[in-house]
Amino acid sequence: MKLTKTLLASTALTVAGVGAVSADGHMASDMTLVSWGGAYQSSQQKAYVEPYIANNGGVSAVWDESSAEAVAKLRAMNEASNVTWDVVDVVAADAIRLCDEGLALEIDPDEQLAAAPDGTSASDDFGDLLVSDCFIPQIVYSTTFGYRTDLVNGTPDSICAVFDTAAYPGKRSLEKRPINNMEWALYCDGVAKDDIYDVLATPEGQQQALDKLDTIKGDVIWWSAGADTPQLLADGEVIMGSTYNGRLFSAIEEQNQPIGMLWDMQVFDLDGWIIPTGLSPEREARALDFVKFATDTQRLADQAKYISYGPARLSSAPLVGKHADLGIEMAPHMPTDPNNAANTLLYNYEFWADYRDDIDAKFQAWLAQ
Amino acid sequence: MTDAAGPMLAADGTPLKRSLARALRRQKLRALLLIAPLLIFVLVTFVVPIANMLFRSVENQIVSETLPETIQSLDGWNAEAGGIPDEDVFTKLYIDLFIAEEQKLHTRLGTRLNYEQTGASSMFRKTGRAVGRFDTDTYTDGFVDANGDWEDPAAWASLMADAGARAALPLTARSWDRWKAVFDAEGKELKKRNLEDFLFTALYTDLNAGGDAAHAMVQSAKPVAEGLAQVSLIDAFKEADKKWGEPEIWQTLTLYSPNYTPGYFLNSVDLERTLDGPKVKPENEQIYITLFGRTLWMSLVITGCCIHLGYPVAWLLANLPASKANLLLILVLLPFWTSLLVRTSAWKVMLQQQGVINDVLVFLGLVDDASRLIMINNQFGTIVAMTHILLPFMILPMYSVMQTIPPSYLRAAKxxxxxxxxxxxxxxxxxxxPGIGAGSILVFILAIGYYITPEIVGGTKGVFISNRIAYHISSSLNWGLAAALGTILLAVVLLLYWAYDKIVGIDNVKLG
Known part of the structure; x- marks a missing residue:
C-alpha cells in the first residue's frame, strides 16, 4: 500500500513538475554543459553561466568535463537514442565532424544568435570564424611555445629554436599528434608559409616533415594533455614546449613560473559551442536560449577577464579589460594582440579533415620506430 | 534379469530410464531458472554489447545504403581498366548524393571512405554542397514548360501510383519512392519546391532509354526529353571536385561496396585492400604488427617481474605469524585503494629526470648531473609502473595457494x-x-589490455596496442578499425589461454 502511495505521489509530482516547466516558456530547467574542466571551464562558469542563472530563476546547470571525447561520446549517445548533454564546448575541428555526422544542430547565426550592440549581424560579427553550419564560435586560442627563461640562453624569438638543439640544448615537449608539428617542421625546413599545406599534401612533403622532426626526436617528450607542458616546464623536465596559450598565461602570471612566451608561428584555432541533435523541444529551446546569451558581445568580452583567450566576436575586442583577480591588462596576453600575432598560422580544417588519418598513420609509425 | 523381462519400471509404471531422465531434466531446468537472472544480465550487459562492437569490424553497409543506385550500376564496371565510369553511373551518383545530402548522410560516407582514401571527406562535403546547383534545371524547366502538372506534387504522386508509368519509368519511380520516404520519415509534406532537379534528371534518363506510357504527363514529356540536350554530369562532378574524374575514388567505391568488408582486419595487420588483393602497406605506415608484438612481449616481461617480486612476498605472507602477516597483507592491498591515475602519476614524479630517484642519485654522487638517467617515457617506465600496479594480482593467488601447503612437508623433507x-x-x-599459474594468467591478461598507464609513462616506445584502440575509438572515430584490433586482441588472448591449457593444464590453476 505504502509503495503504491509513494509511486502515485511521485508520479503526481513529476507531472506537476513537467507542467510547471512547460508553463515557463516551454524550456527545460536543467542543462548539462560539457567543457574541458580547469581554468577554462571556470571562466565559462563565471562569465556565462552565473549571469544566465541570475537572469533566469530556477534554471540549474551541471558540468561534464568530457569535451576531449565529445565526438565519440555523442556518437554513442546518439546510437543509444539517449542524449544527455544540452550544450557542448568543442574545438572547431570536432564541430565540423559532429556536423558531418549529423550529431550537431545546424544554427542560423542571424536568426538564433545575438546581433552586436551596434546592430551588426551575428554572421558579420563572427565573420570567417563560422567554420561550420553547426559551430557557434566562442574563443580564439593558440597553440604556441613557452620556454624556461632561466634554462635557455637568451630569448628565442623564432619557432625554429625548437629545432635548434645546438643553440638550445635540452628537452622539448611536443603534442603526440602530427597536427601543428608537421607544419612547424616544414616551416623550419625552409618551406614558405603559404606552401606548407601544398607540400604536406604530398608523400614526399610528409616525409620531409618527419625527417625534420627526426633531427630532434631524441630530445622530445610527447604530451597528450594540455596540462603536461606547463608541468614539465615547471619541473625543469623540458626547456621549451608547446601547449595552449592560456595554460602558459596561468603558469606565468598566476603561478609566477620563470616561463617566457614564444609567439612566433603560433597556430590559431577556435573553440565554441554546439547543440546536439535529438534533444526534446524544451531542452533544445533552453540550449538555444543559453547559447544566444552566452555568445553575445558582452559575455564573450567578460570571459577574457578570467582567461587569456581572444573573444570570437569582432565587437567584443574593444571591451576586453583587466583580469578579474590579478588586475593586469588582458589585451597584451591575447594571442590576437598585434604584437603577438606578427607571424601566425591558422589551423587548416579542411586539410586535416582529409589528411588526418593518413598522416597520423605515418606519424605514429615514425614514433614507434 | 534378461531382456525378455522388459525395461525396469518405476513405481508409476513408466520405464525407469525415462522417469530418471525426466527428473534430471526438471532439476536442470530448475537450476537454469535459478541462474536465469544472472545469465540474462550477463547476456544483455556483456555479451550482446561486445558482440555488437566486434561486429563493427566487418560491417560496411553505409556505402551500399547511401549510394544504392551507384553501387548497383558499378556492378558490371571494370575497375581494373583504370578509367572512370560512364555518364549513366554519374547520373545514379547524382541521384544518390542528392537524397543523401537531404538526410546529411553524404558527409558520413565521406568520413567512412576517408579511412581508405585520403581526401574523400572533403570530396563528399564539397560535392554535397554542389549537387543542388548542377545545370540539370534545364530538364526541370523543359518538362514544366510542356506540362504544368510536373510541378505539382499531387500529380507526381498519382503518376507514381500508376503501374504502367512505374514500369516505363523505373529509375524515376525508385527515386521518387526514396525521396518521398525521406519526407515521410521526418513527418514533412513534399511540397512544390521539393520537386528537385534530380527527379527530372531521372525522368529524362528513363524517357531517353525508351520508357513510354499512355499517361498524359509522360506523353507531354516524351518529345521534350528527345529535344533536350544532355547535361554532362561527369563535367558537373569534376567541377565540384576534380577527383571525381580520377580512377582512385571509383576503385575505392568498388572495393568497399559490399555490405561486409575484410578491410578493417587487413588494416589492423598492416595490409591494405587493392584491386589485386591484399597488399603489404608501405613500410612507413606499418605499425600494428609492431604494437601487437610489443604488447605481448612487454606483458610477458611484466608477468615475469611480478612472479619474481611477488613470490617472496607471498611466501612471507603465508609463513609469518598471523599478526605480522595481516599487516603485510594491508601493505599489499594498500595500492588497491589508491586511484590508478594517482599511482601512475606518482611514478612520474619518482622516475623523471628531475625526479626523486635521479635527485638522490645525483646527491649521492652516483650519477653526474648532466647525465641523469632516463627512466620514464620509455619501456622501462611502463614496465616499472605496471609491475607495481599489477603486483597484488600476482601475490594474492600465490598467497592463498601457499597457505594450503602444510609446513610439515618441508620439515619432513629436511x-x-x-x-x-x-x-x-x-x-x-x-x-x-598452481598459484603462480593463476597469478600469471590474471596479470598477463590484465597487462595486455592496459592503456592508461602506458599512455602516461610509456612515451613512444612503451605504448601498447590498447592505446591505438583507444585512439581509434575516441579520436579518429574509426570504430571499425578499433573493433578489428579488439577482435584480434581477444583472439590472441584466447589462443594463449588455449596454449596454456595444453602445456600447463588449466586444472593446475588455483585461486586458493
Missing part, C-alpha cells in the same frame, strides 16, 4: 636429508605452481 634448496625446489615449489 628430516629425510634434503638441503634447504632441495626441500624448497622439490617439495614446496611444485605445490605452489
Amino acid at each position: 628430516s629425510l636429508g634434503a638441503t634447504n634448496w632441495t626441500a624448497f625446489w622439490r617439495v614446496y615449489f611444485p605445490q605452489s605452481v
Whole structure:
C-alpha cells in the first residue's frame, strides 16, 4: 500500500513538475554543459553561466568535463537514442565532424544568435570564424611555445629554436599528434608559409616533415594533455614546449613560473559551442536560449577577464579589460594582440579533415620506430 | 534379469530410464531458472554489447545504403581498366548524393571512405554542397514548360501510383519512392519546391532509354526529353571536385561496396585492400604488427617481474605469524585503494629526470648531473609502473595457494636429508605452481589490455596496442578499425589461454 502511495505521489509530482516547466516558456530547467574542466571551464562558469542563472530563476546547470571525447561520446549517445548533454564546448575541428555526422544542430547565426550592440549581424560579427553550419564560435586560442627563461640562453624569438638543439640544448615537449608539428617542421625546413599545406599534401612533403622532426626526436617528450607542458616546464623536465596559450598565461602570471612566451608561428584555432541533435523541444529551446546569451558581445568580452583567450566576436575586442583577480591588462596576453600575432598560422580544417588519418598513420609509425 | 523381462519400471509404471531422465531434466531446468537472472544480465550487459562492437569490424553497409543506385550500376564496371565510369553511373551518383545530402548522410560516407582514401571527406562535403546547383534545371524547366502538372506534387504522386508509368519509368519511380520516404520519415509534406532537379534528371534518363506510357504527363514529356540536350554530369562532378574524374575514388567505391568488408582486419595487420588483393602497406605506415608484438612481449616481461617480486612476498605472507602477516597483507592491498591515475602519476614524479630517484642519485654522487638517467617515457617506465600496479594480482593467488601447503612437508623433507634448496625446489615449489599459474594468467591478461598507464609513462616506445584502440575509438572515430584490433586482441588472448591449457593444464590453476 505504502509503495503504491509513494509511486502515485511521485508520479503526481513529476507531472506537476513537467507542467510547471512547460508553463515557463516551454524550456527545460536543467542543462548539462560539457567543457574541458580547469581554468577554462571556470571562466565559462563565471562569465556565462552565473549571469544566465541570475537572469533566469530556477534554471540549474551541471558540468561534464568530457569535451576531449565529445565526438565519440555523442556518437554513442546518439546510437543509444539517449542524449544527455544540452550544450557542448568543442574545438572547431570536432564541430565540423559532429556536423558531418549529423550529431550537431545546424544554427542560423542571424536568426538564433545575438546581433552586436551596434546592430551588426551575428554572421558579420563572427565573420570567417563560422567554420561550420553547426559551430557557434566562442574563443580564439593558440597553440604556441613557452620556454624556461632561466634554462635557455637568451630569448628565442623564432619557432625554429625548437629545432635548434645546438643553440638550445635540452628537452622539448611536443603534442603526440602530427597536427601543428608537421607544419612547424616544414616551416623550419625552409618551406614558405603559404606552401606548407601544398607540400604536406604530398608523400614526399610528409616525409620531409618527419625527417625534420627526426633531427630532434631524441630530445622530445610527447604530451597528450594540455596540462603536461606547463608541468614539465615547471619541473625543469623540458626547456621549451608547446601547449595552449592560456595554460602558459596561468603558469606565468598566476603561478609566477620563470616561463617566457614564444609567439612566433603560433597556430590559431577556435573553440565554441554546439547543440546536439535529438534533444526534446524544451531542452533544445533552453540550449538555444543559453547559447544566444552566452555568445553575445558582452559575455564573450567578460570571459577574457578570467582567461587569456581572444573573444570570437569582432565587437567584443574593444571591451576586453583587466583580469578579474590579478588586475593586469588582458589585451597584451591575447594571442590576437598585434604584437603577438606578427607571424601566425591558422589551423587548416579542411586539410586535416582529409589528411588526418593518413598522416597520423605515418606519424605514429615514425614514433614507434 | 534378461531382456525378455522388459525395461525396469518405476513405481508409476513408466520405464525407469525415462522417469530418471525426466527428473534430471526438471532439476536442470530448475537450476537454469535459478541462474536465469544472472545469465540474462550477463547476456544483455556483456555479451550482446561486445558482440555488437566486434561486429563493427566487418560491417560496411553505409556505402551500399547511401549510394544504392551507384553501387548497383558499378556492378558490371571494370575497375581494373583504370578509367572512370560512364555518364549513366554519374547520373545514379547524382541521384544518390542528392537524397543523401537531404538526410546529411553524404558527409558520413565521406568520413567512412576517408579511412581508405585520403581526401574523400572533403570530396563528399564539397560535392554535397554542389549537387543542388548542377545545370540539370534545364530538364526541370523543359518538362514544366510542356506540362504544368510536373510541378505539382499531387500529380507526381498519382503518376507514381500508376503501374504502367512505374514500369516505363523505373529509375524515376525508385527515386521518387526514396525521396518521398525521406519526407515521410521526418513527418514533412513534399511540397512544390521539393520537386528537385534530380527527379527530372531521372525522368529524362528513363524517357531517353525508351520508357513510354499512355499517361498524359509522360506523353507531354516524351518529345521534350528527345529535344533536350544532355547535361554532362561527369563535367558537373569534376567541377565540384576534380577527383571525381580520377580512377582512385571509383576503385575505392568498388572495393568497399559490399555490405561486409575484410578491410578493417587487413588494416589492423598492416595490409591494405587493392584491386589485386591484399597488399603489404608501405613500410612507413606499418605499425600494428609492431604494437601487437610489443604488447605481448612487454606483458610477458611484466608477468615475469611480478612472479619474481611477488613470490617472496607471498611466501612471507603465508609463513609469518598471523599478526605480522595481516599487516603485510594491508601493505599489499594498500595500492588497491589508491586511484590508478594517482599511482601512475606518482611514478612520474619518482622516475623523471628531475625526479626523486635521479635527485638522490645525483646527491649521492652516483650519477653526474648532466647525465641523469632516463627512466620514464620509455619501456622501462611502463614496465616499472605496471609491475607495481599489477603486483597484488600476482601475490594474492600465490598467497592463498601457499597457505594450503602444510609446513610439515618441508620439515619432513629436511628430516629425510634434503638441503634447504632441495626441500624448497622439490617439495614446496611444485605445490605452489598452481598459484603462480593463476597469478600469471590474471596479470598477463590484465597487462595486455592496459592503456592508461602506458599512455602516461610509456612515451613512444612503451605504448601498447590498447592505446591505438583507444585512439581509434575516441579520436579518429574509426570504430571499425578499433573493433578489428579488439577482435584480434581477444583472439590472441584466447589462443594463449588455449596454449596454456595444453602445456600447463588449466586444472593446475588455483585461486586458493
